[in-house]
Amino acid sequence: MKTRLMVLAISLASFSGVAMGFDFGKLLEDRLNQELNKDKKTQPATTPPPAGSQSAAASPPATKQKVDAGQLGFALFGDYSPEEENRIGKQISGNLLGAVPLVRDDGLQRYVNLVGNWVALQAGRKNTTWHFGVLDTEDINAFAAPGGYIFLTKGLYRRLNNEAELAGVLGHEIAHVTQRHHLKVLKKSSLIGALGQAASSKAQGSDQMVQNLIGNGAEIMARGLDKDAEFEADRVGIVFAARAGYDVWGLPTVLQDMAALPAKDNRTSLLYKTHPHPADRLAALGEAVDGRLDGIQGKELANRFYKIR
Amino acid sequence: MKKFLIPVSAFLLCVSAASAWASPGTVLRNEQLFSQPTSGSRVEANVAKGASVNILSKQGGWLRVTAGRSTGWIRLLSVRAGAGGSGGSGVGDVFGAATTRSDPSRVVAVAGLRGLNDEDLKQAKFNAGELARLEAGTVTTSQAQSFAKQSGLASVNVPGLPEPRPAQPSSSWENN
Known part of the structure; x- marks a missing residue:
């Protein structure tokens, strides 16, 4: 199942907004909503998508907006903002x-x-x-x-x-x-994490939405x-x-x-x-x-190197 | 007279070095041995990829090595330390070579120190306290600049290195 969804997601992202891409997008969107609804109880309230998150999206606007961007949008489309x-x-x-x-x-x-x-x-x-x-x-x-x-x-x-x-x-x-x-890796694999596979972390300060994106713990x-x-x-x-x-x-x-x-x-x-x-x-x-750095004289600074206790 | 003395002293140096602190290495690409740690000096010998060398000393980006009957300076990046062969690719080198060449006592000695593994990372639970400690240790740009200045470090204009010629198509995510 995971593999099939992955294939769908990749197809969606690969198409640059032609009719076929749209169809795949529809399909994907339905499947995603199914998956996300399943996990609704464990998800925190949806936050608005971060600014600029969808700027570089290549797929039809109608599709990407219907997909829950707070969960997925910034992972699948466009670049990540510094925030x-x-x-x-x-x-x-x-x-x-x-x-x-x-x-x-x-x-x-x-x-x-x-x-x-x-x-x-x-x-x-x-x-x-x-x-x-x-x-x-x-x-x-x-x-x-x-x-x-x-x-x-x-x-x-x-x-x-x-x-x-x-x-x-x-x-x-x-x-x-x-x-x-690492962001390039995340873009390849984000859908898997986004489908709520990540073990829920109740720890204070933990960001469940990002956790869903990155999978379990620090894997x-x-x-x-x-x-x-x-x-x-x-x-x-x-x-x-x-x-x-x-x-x-x-x-x-x-x-x-x-x-x-x-x-x-x-x-x-x-x-x-x-x-x-x-x-x-x-x-x-x-x-x-090769020989490109031959002329550069830098410092080693062995004396200042902090000795570990 | 001097001409005779140099090889003799070099030979003696090798003998003493070999017993004291020479370590094995393998040449990673076809290279030249220079008489001095600079590419403008005389070429002493050519060494082929895969050749074994003994590393005698290091100076900047150069290693002084013996290869067969020749001694000279070779670029640091053209030699790998250790007797593992010229390549590291493949499981054979990472796991196989170690079992054939490793000193059993050394392996036992480190076996007790369990390293970080996948499972540790996968099971890891968010630690807000440690993260706060990390973020509290942040230094400012001006602190870093004055730290650099203390030991005479200054920014140097160094051009970026070229990307390698593509040997094989790198995996793009379309064909994943």
Whole structure:
């Protein structure tokens, strides 16, 4: 059933407003309303669709307006507004932090926020409030959520040797946000979540509408992006770090370190599930960089690197 | 006279380095070994993709390696550390190589540390308190700028890197 609906949704979104698209739209709309009515009791009152959410819709206006836009509209049609991005990122982050809390070290958290914000400034993304957090787990990984939420684990932080390596890791994650990689994934899969599959979270501050969009908990973080998105984040991320004045070889050095880790290490199982192997990332980055960054002299700043307790 | 001394000392350096801190690596693409960590220096040898090297030291974007009988500098991004072969693609490398080369004691040592997994993330419940803690730690642009200035960091104009030539059509969502 899910698959069939997915196919319908995709057909709807692929057609650019010709008669056939309209028919598919009608069909989809009926099915959606059926599904949504089933869940009515558990849904919060419908909020008006966020401004600008349907601006880029290509299907006939009559169709998209009848579909409950508060539930689905901004996911299926058009682009997300900055407010929507932030709302999605906030919900994903709140869930991720439910799985693993922040390290209780204010000095560390502040340091990572300062480095992160300086690198993020080079991305030139206006009106974004960037949040950086170190997660209290020995797992080796880093995460980004839409709107400017960035996390790395204590396990990864421990492996870093200087500020330039931290800047490289954060640059990769910042690139996921600026390139809107997770939003592209959401657009592909949003219908599944929107049909009320998500376990209802009664927690204070939880946004059920966004939760429906992102599925259960923070599982979107376990699904990962496609490998081209990861290669792109490597390419864009090292440039952000270089523009911030750091040694450009920070991220490559971290990838080297990870490539040498025993692959059966439990601490990297999620990383390897959601990312290409570090060796493939090095090779792809090598093709893109070649000699282009040879003349750039950046700082490593090993002395200022915050030592974790 | 000097000409003889260089290979000898280089050889001695290799021997001592190999026993002390050389680590294995694999060449990721056809490359050249340079006499200095700069592409303007003399080419010492060519190394083929897949060749094994010993990594002796690192300087900026360069690694000093021995490959066969040659020693020289190679681009950092052209070598992967570890003995896992030139590619990481495929399950064979991620899981298979580790079982053949891994030190059993090391695997046992890390097995107790359970990493984050899918189920943890799927079951995660929204934690408003931790989110508030995260958001309270936000710093301003001017704080970040003065932090950068303290250690002499300044914005540098670096052009973006080109996208790779498409090797295969990337999956668009129409054919999902």
